[in-house]
Amino acid sequence: MQFGAQIQAFFDEATNTVTYLVSDPVTRQAAVIDPVLDYDHRSGKVSTTSADQVLAAVAEQALEVVWVLETHAHADHLSAAPYLKARTGARVAIGEHIRDVQAIFRPVFNLDDVSGDGGEFDRLLRDGETLSIGDLTMDVLHTPGHTPACVSYRVGDAVFVGDTLFMPDYGTARADFPGGSARTLYQSIQKLLALPPETRLFMCHDYKAPGRDCYAWESTVAEERARNVHVHDGVSMDEFVAMRQRRDATLAAPTLLLPSIQVNIRAGRWPAAESNGVRYLKIPMRLPA
Numbered sequence: 001m002q003f004g005a006q007i008q009a010f011f012d013e014a015t016n017t018v019t020y021l022v023s024d025p026v027t028r029q030a031a032v033i034d035p036v037l038d039y040d041h042r043s044g045k046v047s048t049t050s051a052d053q054v055l056a057a058v059a060e061q062a063l064e065v066v067w068v069l070e071t072h073a074h075a076d077h078l079s080a081a082p083y084l085k086a087r088t089g090a091r092v093a094i095g096e097h098i099r100d101v102q103a104i105f106r107p108v109f110n111l112d113d114v115s116g117d118g119g120e121f122d123r124l125l126r127d128g129e130t131l132s133i134g135d136l137t138m139d140v141l142h143t144p145g146h147t148p149a150c151v152s153y154r155v156g157d158a159v160f161v162g163d164t165l166f167m168p169d170y171g172t173a174r175a176d177f178p179g180g181s182a183r184t185l186y187q188s189i190q191k192l193l194a195l196p197p198e199t200r201l202f203m204c205h206d207y208k209a210p211g212r213d214c215y216a217w218e219s220t221v222a223e224e225r226a227r228n229v230h231v232h233d234g235v236s237m238d239e240f241v242a243m244r245q246r247r248d249a250t251l252a253a254p255t256l257l258l259p260s261i262q263v264n265i266r267a268g269r270w271p272a273a274e275s276n277g278v279r280y281l282k283i284p285m286r287l288p289a
Contacts, residue, residue: 005136005155007202008057011215012036012050015077015256016205018217020160021054023063027134030058031067032090033153033160034204037080037268041256051080055087067131070094071162071204072150073101075177075261076254079268091122092267093131095142095151098124102265104148104178109262109282113272120267125151143192145185146173152192158200164188165201167216168223169209171230172240176248182241189231197222258283 008021015036023030036050058065065088068081072095081092098118106114118124125131127142131153139154146163153160163173164185172189175182192201201224203217209229225233231240254260259281263270270279 005133005158007158009202009217010036010050010053010057011206011217012038012077013215014038016207016215017074017077018202018204018206019050019054020202021057021063022133022136022138022155022158022160023061024134024136028061028063029134029136030063030065031069031131031133031138032065032084033069034071034074034162035068035080035084037078037083037263039078039256039259041259046078048080048083051083055084058088064088065090066133068092069131069153070264071152071160072147073098073261073264074163075257075264076205077256078260078263081268083268085122093123093125094118094121094267095140095149096124096126097142097144097149098265100148100179105261105265108178108284111262111265111271114265120265120269127151141191143188145175145181145183145188147177148179150188154195157196157198158202159192159195160202160204161192162204164192165219165224165228165231166203167206167209167219168227168232169212169229170207171228172244174248174251175244176251182244182248183237185244186231186237186240193221193225193231195221197225 006023010019017036019035020033038047068084068090102116125140129140131138141152143152143164144150175185199221201219206215206217273279
């Protein structure tokens with residue numbers, strides 16, 4: 001008998017990020033999607049409080065974590081993938097187009113230690129590929145636009161959409177990062193919204209849209225098609241692109257953009273320690289002429 005996946009969400013309010021623990025109730029195997037490493041940008045202090053909450057749930061339920069999955073190289077939080085890998089033995093995977101993201105950002109930060117071939121990750125995933133979590137089958141959907149490497153993960157009637165979509169009252173992801181494309185994002189969203197109406201969609205972030213008092217991160221294809229403020233049924237590609245470009249032009253860079261990208265394109269690893277034993281992140285300067 002095939003049982004559905006058990007899904008647990010862990011919300012980190014500091015970064016508005018949702019980490020998911022997806023498990024097979026029969027075999028007790030599990031995957032963690034988009035884990036957060038706690039990082040204080042003002043002090044440089046790092047902690048594992050968020051990841052430890054996930055590990056506590058894993059221990060309580062006697063689960064075996066076999067995969068740590070990234071939907072993309074995040075620009076708003078640092079990944080706890082290496083920490084979870086070290087404590088569970090799980091393999092870390094991301095979409096194969098992480099190579100494109102590495103190629104974009106390696107010269108921005110002059111990161112000679114970044115491979116450019118995605119070798120920092122244990123597995124690079126292709127569109128249409130499948131992963132096994134015990135008796136569960138997880139399908140990989142390439143859903144670029146926010147970044148070139150974005151993927152969504154589908155298991156049963158649930159899809160983890162990363163930053164492609166948000167709750168219907170909040171809309172869609174920005175597409176103005178290097179390598180992003182509003183047109184490509186629209187196409188990826190249509191790919192998701194072509195799934196059966198009852199398909200559950202799990203967001204990577206929520207920011208409480210105006211008028212909503214609580215955080216939320218689960219919707220359905222039907223709800224998104226009917227009510228998404230940016231891309232409901234009837235919104236054309238040209239209309240979406242014009243809206244997205246106007247909106248993106250008003251958005252500030254994410255607070256953790258610079259540290260996140262440097263760490264996350266390395267699969268969550270930090271730069272090597274320098275001669276004094278300290279690790280440093282870089283801040284590219286844009287000085288006036």
